[in-house]
Amino acid sequence: MISAQAWADAQRLWDFQRMGHEPRPCSVGIGLGSHDLGVAETTADLYHRGMMPLVVFTGATSRTTRDRMPRGEAEHYRERAVELGVPATAILVEPRARNTGENITLSRALLEEHGTDTSSVLLVSKPYEERRAYATARKLWPGVEFVSASASMTLPAYVDWIQDARLVVDMLVGSLQRLLIYPAQGFMVTQDVPDGVIRAYERLVASGFTSRLAPRTSARS
Template sequence: MISTQDCDDTQRLWDYHQMGHTPRPCSVAIGLGSHDLGVADAAADLYKRGMTPLLVFTGATSPTTRERMPRGEAVHYRERAIELGVPDSAVMVEPRARNTGENIRFARDLLAEAGIEVSSVLLISKPYEERRAYATARKLWSEVEIVSASSPMTLHDYIDSIGDARLVIDMLVGALQRLLVYPEQGFMISQQVPVDVLNAYDRLAQGGYTSRLLRDDKGEVVEPTT
């Protein structure tokens, strides 16, 4: 049973993970690979709304997507977007990336090799990964403007789509930990985390929502050093 406090703390993390950007026309939209086909749905919607002339889907497979997306995340995203009415000519695929940093770097390199000039990017991710994706892109591709986007849904809607509330909380806690420790490892820019969000994260981690936390070689939870 998930307590009222846990629900409140989860909502705090959910709200913080979303950047609150308003979509606007950009040079390209990049959909980051994952288990969630909602990324492709959001990309197709943005394309049809005239927000971008080109979609790039990036992602290989992972242990959580290998069975569901055997041809690779980016390929399945492409197929989904075409099913939703996006023309094949408006979709590019980057099939090698296995983490967020590679998503950004490999998509950037693919566009450069194709001679496509990019000044702004609609960066499409899972709803709770907006801030992590934004921080990574700002570190690795600082010369372009980043506009974050995801499927518009509430926390409750997202839990219903996954079907496992505890897993969703674990994922939100893990994503927050990465925002704290990855900047000092050089993977993303540092961002200010409000005290109430930090307190919510601490309570949830202490409450056992830890399956997605990074751990060191000794099995200890990785903590920021500053």
């Protein structure tokens, strides 16, 4: 059972992670791999709205996705996007990335290999990963303009979609922690995190929402 205070704190983290960018046409869209097939659906919708002519889906598997996406996150994303009418010829698949940094660097390498002129990127992620994806991309791919996008959903609606409230809150906590510790490790640019958001994060950690925390001395995950 998640307490009312924990839900309020989770909402605070959720609101902060949303960048509030207005989607606009970009050179390419990159759908960041995860357990959430909704990322592929959001990417397909943006493609049909004319926001990008080319899509990269990036992601291998993780402990969360190895059972539900055995062919790899990027491949399952590709299949879902094709089902939704995105032409297979408009999709590139990057199947090796195992973290957000690799999502960016390996997608960049793939686009360069294909000779794609990339001046702007529409980053499509889970709603609570928008800021992390943006901060990572800004660090690892300078000179490119990034726009963050995700499904337009409330936190309660997203929990209903995922059907695992504990997982969602744990992921929110993990994402916020990385915003705090990864800039010093060179993995992303620094983001100004308000004191109220930090206090909400600390209360959630103290309440045991810790399964997705990264060891502070470990490599990126």
